Amino acid sequence: MMEKVTGPSRPANSELDNKVIKIGVLNIMEARILEEFLIHYNSLKPNVEFVVEFFGRSSIWNKLRNGEIDLAFTYLPESSLTSEELKSIIVKKVFEDSIVFLTHDKNTPATYEGLTKTKWVSYAADTYLPDLIRSTYQLNFLPNPPEVVARFSATYQLLQFAQARPYNTYVTQSFYQAHRSKISLYPVELQPKIYFQSYFIIKKLNSKFSLLDSFLKEWEDYLAHTSYDSRLDDVETLI
Secondary structure, eight states: OBSSOOOOOOOTTOGGGGOEEEEEEETTSOOHHHHHHHHHHHHHOTTOEEEEEEEOHHHHHHHHHTTSOSEEEEEEOOTTOOHHHHHTEEEEEEEEEEEEEEESOTTSOSSHHHHTTSOEEEEOGGGSHHHHHHHHHHHTTOOOOOOEEEEESSHHHHHHHHHHTTOBEEEEHHHHHHHGGGOOSEEEOOSSOOEEEEEEEEESSOTTHHHHHHHHHHHHHHHHHSOHHHHHHTOOOOO
16 A cells, blocks of 8 residues: 555646545544644635545445545555455555543553443444454453443444443544543553554545645645644544
């Protein structure tokens, strides 16, 4: 996989200004920085239209394969991709993310075994993170993951439910970093930490390659002024 998108330089005021970019976002992504960037980008390129939709894990890849979206904002690694599919995409890393476990009891043992003593609120199956947790328990020869009493596709719903009831839960580091001031549960630092990466992903054979390349170059410039990590700290939370 290529780490950098390259393409022809974009002439000012070209026909590319009148294009539409269809963006698919994994439904558990912390998308506030992307949303803020789109506002910024629109001030620079007001003739570029955006269609932004949120999808489950399987749907977002199917949409990209079928050309129904131009750009995916999702997580890697992705076990469902074949070697041929990996060769057919171009990726641009956005942020190294991880899982933050949340509990009502700040004295909860900081071990995976300790978390099994309390029931959990989890994400729906097609949201990427449950598979990572299940694999971590299996690879480290740990007991089965904790019993789950409710599943949600939306992080806000998951968190509100867990905070209202005596259940543990988990969110991404990016979400926790952006909204920690509104989260009443305590974070638990576990080892091994579960890491994964968020990426912008496009297909190599894309008729809008020049437009997408220009979009990602503007994204680079945007983060050159203030990093993604710093922007997460400055998000105005909506929780």
